[in-house]
Amino acid sequence: MASLPTDPKLSASVSDGVLRLAGEFTVWTLGQLPPEAGTASRLELSGLTRLDTAAAWYLTGREREGASLDGLTGTQAQLLDTVRQALPQPEAESAGPAGWRLMLEQTGRRMVAALVFLREIAEYLGRFLAALARGIRHPGDFRFTSLVYHCQETGLRAVPIVALMSFLIGIVLAFQGAVQLRQFGAEVFVIDLIAISILRELGILLTAIIVAGRTASALTASIGSMKMNEEIDAMRTLGLDPDMVLILPRVLALIITLPILGLIANIAGLVGGALMSWIELGISPSMFRYRLLADTSVDHVIVGLSKAPVFALIIGVIGCHAGMKVGKDAESLGAETSRAVVNAIFAVIVADALFSIFFSEVGL
Template identity: 45%
Template sequence: MAPQGSDIAINGQPPYLTADIESAPGVLVISGDWTIETLKDADLLVTSFLESNKGASYLDLSGLSLLDTSGAWVIIRLMRALAIPLTDETPIRPDHRSLFEAVAETNNTPPEQNRTSSPVINALEKTGEDVVEIYSDIKILAHLMGGVMASLFTSLIHPRRLRLTSIVHHVEQVGVKAIPIVAIMSFLVGAIVAQQGAFQLRKFGAHTLVIDLVGILVLREVGILLTAILVAGRSGSAFTAEIGSMKMREEVDAMRVMGLNIIEVLIAPRVIALIIALPLLGIVADISALAGGSMLLWIYSDITPASYINWLREAVAVNTFMVGIIKAPFMALIIALISCSEGLQVGGSAESLGRRTTAAVVKSIFLMVLVDGVFAIFFAAVGY
């Protein structure tokens, strides 16, 4: 509806918007019902008034009869377009003033300022955000670690509080059901390492040294590291998704209301199960990788399994095997704590769940590689 003269009005239960230029220059009079029922007409009035390019510098809201949040927001939109503030001198009923202030505060989202982006400033800003996030993750992990240790100490005093059923369930899910994929992957990796080693060392007439290469590399580094990465992607992500889904459905809050210890019920069984399962999976991976290397060398270099085993006994020692196994509990602790902490930080959306699940896998793999490097330097320094 287009404006007629100086008045804009709608028939029925009308809101009114009047700009009387002759008798009261610059005064905008708003009256009538401005509610959800008249929202369409009110919005049409405001749009028509703005299109008519009529100016105003003062509001008279004393004639408002009925007003709700919808009508208040339409009037606030008009006020912002005309740059007219709501002051103490504005004629308006006290209850309407309170509603205007509440709606204006709720929708007070200032537009983003256009600023010249500097690559240096952006890089420093991103670095600062990453540092804050790392600090927050460290605090959460320290809290969970302390809670798990307290839970284990309490279980020693009160064994009934140790949730054996949950631990056995997670050992089955994390360990037993992961054996086939771990064995197949390790078998193929061992065969690939053996093939590449034999191909390169054959040039120097030292193809038998590939057994030393396969044995030491698999037992000290590759076997447990690849197993831990696989477990992080398979079981760590499952931990985050399970706890995150419980957080989204408010089951975690319900457990807290019931007086249950979240760390004792959800976190500790998963940590214990992973610490038990990962070393055993590491042993499976080592055996499978060595078997894959043996089969490949039997086909590729005519080294029989008996000769392979005899040479392997001379190439590796017990400490070679123990280096890999010692790393396993630490990697299991990293996977469990990070996965559970990310699950507890899931928000109320599916996007948050996916983002936290991805973050759990990435952070776990990064920290495991870092820890593996630290252990490698340490064992080399002590000659073990």
């Protein structure tokens, strides 16, 4: 490092809250200030023979802290003004909307975010349909092994929890229905209550909710971890289509397995209802089966199971979309996983409500 042509000298002393400086106050002599210089409330600068921008920056900082600057020459004061004008000024925060304006702004932002989300979901639905059409046209590109694996993961492994849940729901419906209908001497109609509730609504709806919580999170976590590790970019580099490799087998496996799970849930729910009816009301299994077959239309089964492919498509597309939205950090993976579960369950419930309105209008 080159040495200075001259050795700058600075005299600095603090007494009675006054910092007196004399000599050359530059970037080279800033380090010569005594430790108690920061406590001085007034700076006496009449003895300065030289002042540069680094020292002027120090003086403006002390000035902002409330210290007074005395004894500056005209040239030194002009340099200090130049440094003051060059300092960055914090931008004044504009007052945001308040009251009903704030409410309208927040509502508008949420509506725009919802529309953007729906557009992205429609995009991923189109990507799945395009991959499905490609798989039909070119069966060699379809990964049947991956489909079987995901059918096992999303379908076979979910059978115990789905069957147990539906069995318990059947027991609860039978018990609560018996308590209420016994007041009117119409205990036998608990069979119709169980059959219609489970076959038409609760069986497939609760199955879809369980699958949404179980599978949507798994889809997001698996695809999201691959995206974090840049495996999806590696697929594209190798000429592999992520839609064919990741999205198509997962969504198609859900479409295949959810109706089967719904059928298992219906059977388990009816068994639970029949068991509780036998225990609580004394309705024998043969009587339960007779009234079930005589009074329950097959339309209820068709209505319930017809929702399954749509629910499966909703869950799969939302889970894959959330997985593809994961960033490079683990925090985004957790956030997208939680968001996928919430969105999938909400979308399933909304779709079920729309199905109920539709079937009511067509008379089913």
